Each structure stands twice: as structure tokens, then as C-alpha cells.
Amino acid sequence: MSVQAPATRAVTDSMAGYLDAHPELKYVFFGGKGGVGKTVMAGASAVWTAEKGKRTLLASTNPVHSLSGLLDQNVFGKHTPVTGVPNLFAYEIDTKETIERSKREIREKIQWFLKFAEISTRADEFVESATMNPAFEESAMFENMIDLMFRNEYDAYVFDTAPTANARRLLGMSKVYSLWVNKMMKSREEAQSLREMLSFTKKKEQDPLMQYLIEFRGRMEHARELLTDPNKTAFFFVTLPEALPIAVITRFINWFSEFGIPVGGVLVNMRIDRSVVNPDTAEFVRNRLAMQDEHMQTIWEKFDSQVRSIVPLFEDEVRGVQMLKRLANEVFTSKPAE
Numbered sequence: 001m002s003v004q005a006p007a008t009r010a011v012t013d014s015m016a017g018y019l020d021a022h023p024e025l026k027y028v029f030f031g032g033k034g035g036v037g038k039t040v041m042a043g044a045s046a047v048w049t050a051e052k053g054k055r056t057l058l059a060s061t062n063p064v065h066s067l068s069g070l071l072d073q074n075v076f077g078k079h080t081p082v083t084g085v086p087n088l089f090a091y092e093i094d095t096k097e098t099i100e101r102s103k104r105e106i107r108e109k110i111q112w113f114l115k116f117a118e119i120s121t122r123a124d125e126f127v128e129s130a131t132m133n134p135a136f137e138e139s140a141m142f143e144n145m146i147d148l149m150f151r152n153e154y155d156a157y158v159f160d161t162a163p164t165a166n167a168r169r170l171l172g173m174s175k176v177y178s179l180w181v182n183k184m185m186k187s188r189e190e191a192q193s194l195r196e197m198l199s200f201t202k203k204k205e206q207d208p209l210m211q212y213l214i215e216f217r218g219r220m221e222h223a224r225e226l227l228t229d230p231n232k233t234a235f236f237f238v239t240l241p242e243a244l245p246i247a248v249i250t251r252f253i254n255w256f257s258e259f260g261i262p263v264g265g266v267l268v269n270m271r272i273d274r275s276v277v278n279p280d281t282a283e284f285v286r287n288r289l290a291m292q293d294e295h296m297q298t299i300w301e302k303f304d305s306q307v308r309s310i311v312p313l314f315e316d317e318v319r320g321v322q323m324l325k326r327l328a329n330e331v332f333t334s335k336p337a338e
């Protein structure tokens with residue numbers, strides 16, 4: 001005899017259904033609180049799309065070496081074919097290298113500009129103040145992610161962590177930002193023509209800052225296009241049937257909807273399998289199941305038809321390709337009512 005279940009609810013539109021309805025889906029992200037299973041869900045989804053024949057890149061911008069651990073294979077710093085899964089490549093972005101490169105680029109730009117404007121100050125101070133903050137590192141990783149997307153070498157990209165703060169900032173700021181860049185460009189143009197008028201040589205100089213602004217604006221616009229295209233992009237939010245992870249994704253989903261970023265749906269992870277729980281099961285497990293039942297009610301109320309899958313808590317952690325295939329089956333195939 002298993003423990004009594006509460007009123008039955010079912011997933012109306014499964015993950016498989018979502019993919020069928022979005023055949024052009026190309027950029028997939030997973031968001032949620034730490035420890036809920038974003039990395040394993042990303043791994044399982046990448047395995048799934050690769051097995052469906054899409055050349056897939058599973059990428060992580062997470063500074064912790066999460067993908068190498070997940071796949072039992074070193075995928076750090078370069079695109080690496082995943083053993084046992086044709087079409088699948090994995091890549092753990094080298095955070096330190098990315099940040100250093102970003103600093104070098106900023107230094108170059110500032111040096112260019114100081115030289116162009118004939119200001120004889122050393123660039124170091126400016127570089128320090130531009131790069132000595134945590135937001136800089138985050139932005140550097142975000143830019144790296146965008147570069148990957150732009151290079152367009154794969155049919156599908158699965159990112160193990162949603163750049164939640166950055167995507168939101170990018171989209172929230174993009175209008176203000178566009179205005180600002182346009183204004184900057186206008187005043188640069190004026191300064192440029194004044195310079196030309198005063199110059200005896202009549203030599204037309206290239207303004208490096210201006211070129212940078214134009215290029216940067218273009219990149220941001222392109223990123224915005226891709227990230228807000230519901231045919232190409234989906235952010236999935238992972239939660240447990242617990243209060244805090246639910247609160248976290250509720251906030252994310254609200255932000256994302258507000259900015260028109262496509263929310264693919266909600267994945268509920270680590271649900272205890274009711275069929276193995278009976279009155280003789282240890283009390284803490286029965287209590288935990290009862291707690292999950294309550295939070296499931298909240299999940300249905302809040303997210304309703306956005307729930308794509310309810311994934312059971314396995315007997316062991318998710319590691320290695322075989323386990324990812326098993327998880328992918330749980331995530332992507334429709335299941336009977338809860």
C-alpha cells in the first residue's frame with residue numbers, strides 16, 4: 001500500500017511537446033536556485049537534442065568545473081566531443097582567461113582613445129576602475145556567451161546557467177543604452193568634424209572609440225534579437241517542490257516575462273517517487289513526501305500549464321552519460337498524471 005496521494009494533476013504540455021512545437025529552437029538556458037539541478041538538466045537536454053541529430057554544444061559559464069565532473073571527462077577550455085554521444089560537444093568556459101582577455105581589450109581601447117584624443121595619461125587607472133568590480137566579470141562571461149551564439153557553429157546550444165542578471169540588465173537597459181550610445185555617437189561625430197575643420201592636413205582620421213561604439217551597439221542589438229526570439233530561444237526554470245526554489249523562479253519568470261524573454265517552462269526536480277513510499281517507510285521520508293505534496297499544489301497554482309516535467313529523485317547523483325540518458329528520458333517523455 002502506498003501513501004495516499006493528493007488530487008491528481010498532469011503536465012499538459014510536456015518538454016517533448018514544447019520541442020515539437022518549436023522546431024527551430026536553438027538557444028536553451030536553465031535558471032534556478034543553486035543545487036536544484038540546472039547543470040544536470042542542461043546535460044540531459046543536450047544529450048537529447050544530440051541524439052535527435054542536432055549538432056549540439058553544451059556550454060558552461062560557471063566558474064566551478066561542473067561539466068567535466070558531470071561528464072566524467074575533461075572539457076575545460078575547449079570544445080570537446082563527448083564520448084558515447086555522437087553530435088554532442090561540451091565546453092567549460094575558462095573564466096579566468098575570459099576575464100583577462102576582456103581586460104586586455106578594454107586596456108587597448110582606452111589606450112587607443114587616449115592617444116587619439118592626445119591625452120597623455122597612463123591607461124592603467126582607467127583600466128582599474130573599469131574592471132575592478134564583480135559586474136565586470138559577469139559581463140565578460142556574458143559577452144563570451146554571446147560570442148559563442150554569434151559564431152553559429154552548432155544547431156543547438158545548451159547553457160547550463162541562465163545569465164539571469166545580465167539578460168535582464170541587457171534587455172532592461174537596451175533602450176536607455178541605445179539612446180546613450182546614439183548621443184555619444186552624435187557628440188563624437190561633432191568632435192570629429194570640428195577636428196577635421198581645424199586640421200591643416202585634411203587627413204581623415206579613424207575614431208576608434210566611435211567604431212567601438214557602433215560595433216558594440218550592433219552586437220547588443222543582435223543579442224537582444226536572438227534572446228527575445230521565441231522560436232529560437234527558451235529559458236527553462238528548474239525548481240524543487242520546496243518553498244525557496246519556488247520563490248526564486250517566480251521572481252525570474254516575472255522579470256523575464258516583463259522583458260519579453262521567452263520562458264520555455266518549469267521543470268520540477270527531485271520529486272520523491274510515491275510508489276516506493278509506504279507506511280513502513282522511514283518517517284522522515286514520509287514527512288518529506290507530504291511536504292513536497294504541499295509545495296506541488298503551489299507549483300500547480302502558480303505555473304499551471306508551464307510545468308513541463310516532474311523528475312523523480314534518483315537513488316544516486318546524476319553523473320556520466322548513461323545517467324544523463326536516463327534523466328533525459330524522464331525529462332522529455334510525457335508521463336501519467338501525478
Ligand SMILES: Nc1ncnc2c1ncn2[C@@H]1O[C@H](COP(=O)(O)OP(=O)(O)O)[C@@H](O)[C@H]1O
Pocket residue numbers: 032033034035036037038039040041269270311312313314315316317318319
Ligand atoms: N533527480 C535527481 N536525482 C538525484 N540527484 C540529482 C537529481 N538532480 C540533480 N541531482 C544531483 O544534485 C546535485 C545538484 O545538481 P546540479 O545540476 O549540480 O545543480 P545546479 O547546477 O542547479 O547547482 C548534483 O549532485 C546532481 O547530481
Ligand SMILES: [Mg+2]
Pocket residue numbers: 038039062066160
Ligand atoms: Mg550548476
